Amino acid sequence: MSIKGSIKKFLFSSFREVFLYHHNSLEFRAKLFALVICANGKHGCCEKDIVLDAGFNTYKDKDRARALEVLTYEFIKKVEDNNGLDIDRLVDELLRSLRDIPRYHKKINIQQLKPIAECCKDKNSKIYQQRIIEFLQKTKDEYANR
DSSP states (O other): OOHHHHHHHHHHHHTHHHHSTTHHHHHHHHHHHHHHHHTSSSOOHHHHHHHHHHHHHHHOOHHHHHHHHHHHHHHHHHHHTTSSOOHHHHHHHHHHHHHHOGGGGGGOOHHHHHHHHHHOOOHHHHHHHHHHHHHHHHHHHHHHTO
């Protein structure tokens, strides 16, 4: 990554609330992707491409799609580094966001999350990812019926 790219990434991470319109909504989506990806300990480019494609399909804006990708991988790094975040805490934060802003259930797009499990080669990790996706579908349905 170039120096310019590194500086841009640092500034984006530091001042997300200022630079991004509806940053909470973007964070919610990034946490969804991070949750499913973290269930597979050996993720790679396949998942990254899926997140970026989902960002382009959702936002139709290159910068916002890249912001989703960067933010998703920030959450993944926090989980992997055991930096105050783990899968259980990610679930808690998602549920808290849904309790506070119930309309966020519309942002849970299961069709965008399912391909992530297809990237996984490990059978047990794939099952874990599928269970997480089922949990998210159940949660989405629960909030949709309120």
